[in-house]
Amino acid sequence: QQPVQSPQAVILREGEDAVINCSSSKALYSVHWYRQKHGEAPVFLMILLKGGEQKGHEKISASFNEKKQQSSLYLTASQLSYSGTYFCGTEVGDYKLSFGAGTTVTVRA
Amino acid sequence: DSGVTQTPKHLITATGQRVTLRCSPRSGDLSVYWYQQSLDQGLQFLIQYYNGEERAKGNILERFSAQQFPDLHSELNLSSLELGDSALYFCASSAGTEVPYEQYFGPGTRLTVT
Numbered sequence: 001q002q003p004v005q006s007p008q009a010v011i012l013r014e015g016e017d018a019v020i021n022c023s024s025s026k027a028l029y030s031v032h033w034y035r036q037k038h039g040e041a042p043v044f045l046m047i048l049l050k051g052g053e054q055k056g057h058e059k060i061s062a063s064f065n066e067k068k069q070q071s072s073l074y075l076t077a078s079q080l081s082y083s084g085t086y087f088c089g090t091e092v093g094d095y096k097l098s099f100g101a102g103t104t105v106t107v108r109a
Numbered sequence: 110d111s112g113v114t115q116t117p118k119h120l121i122t123a124t125g126q127r128v129t130l131r132c133s134p135r136s137g138d139l140s141v142y143w144y145q146q147s148l149d150q151g152l153q154f155l156i157q158y159y160n161g162e163e164r165a166k167g168n169i170l171e172r173f174s175a176q177q178f179p180d181l182h183s184e185l186n187l188s189s190l191e192l193g194d195s196a197l198y199f200c201a202s203s204a205g206t207e208v209p210y211e212q213y214f215g216p217g218t219r220l221t222v223t
Contacts, residue, residue, distance in 0.1 A: 002151070030209040041111065041199060041214035042152070049209065087152060091209055095165035097142075099152040 001025060003090045005100035012078045012107045020073040020103045022088030031064050031071040032089040032097060035082075042087060045073075075105065083107045112136065113215035115200050121221045127188040130218045134181055134202030140164070141183040142203070142212060143175055147196040158183055159205070190222045 003024040010018050022031065030049050034042035048064035048071060059076040071090075075082055085104045089097040112135035122128055134141050143155040154167035158177035169175075172190075177183040187194060197217045203210035 032209070032211070034214075041216050043111075044211040044213065047209055047211055095157055096154050096167050097212070098154065101151050 002098050003088055003100045005088055005103050007103060008101070009104040010106070012105065014080060014107060014109055015077050018075045018078065018105065020086050022071045022073070022090070022100055024069045024090045026069065026090070026092050028066070028069050028090050029093040030091045032091070033062055033073050034087045034089065035084045036087065037084040078107045080107050080109060111213040111215060113200060113202050113213050115215035115218050117218060118216065119219050121223065122190060123223055124190055124192060126190050127186065128190065128220065130185040130187070130198055132183045132185070132200030132215055134183070135213055138202035138204055139181065140203045140205060140210070141177055141181070142201040143183070143185050144199040144201065145196045146199060155185070187220070192222050195220055195222045
């Protein structure tokens with residue numbers, strides 16, 4: 001079952017912050033975050049294992065609330081290069097990654 | 110450049126036909142994954158191979174099959190093609206499977222069935 005991402009789309013000005021949420025109805029083993037720019041392949045951002053750890057990648061960080069089966073991706077001080085579609089992928093320990101529908105982020109100057 | 114290569118980049122074929130998509134993983138990666146991305150279904154996991162053996166199966170149709178060869182490259186075979194099979198097919202690779210590893214995606218093969 002696909003995780004649910006919100007919001008579907010967000011428009012930001014450079015320097016603004018945003019949060020993308022990902023929730024699942026299943027007990028998760030790991031959450032993966034990818035970014036895909038138009039016409040390109042998804043690019044790995046980070047992976048979070050159960051345990052509630054928070055990770056960071058440049059000014060992009062994420063958290064994983066194991067009890068709520070939710071993960072959030074934080075875009076801080078957004079840059080034009082952050083534009084793209086962000087996908088969360090969830091995995092329940094069966095090696096199968098289920099991706100959400102994606103959140104389209106547009107960063108404007 | 111992720112280091113994963115896929116061929117061909119584009120493929121146009123007719124309904125009922127059979128095609129083969131090829132993927133070479135990053136050097137040293139033992140796992141290969143296949144995904145289908147379409148506008149209505151999003152990014153869907155199809156199948157995973159680890160060191161030549163099938164490891165996990167997702168929503169892969171019976172008309173589709175895959176294999177991973179001793180040199181670790183993989184092929185995805187799609188047969189009796191239908192219009193709805195038109196999509197972007199991605200291959201990804203990772204170092205292993207015992208711990209969730211990041212996956213590196215290839216550039217994809219865009220399949221158009223007419």
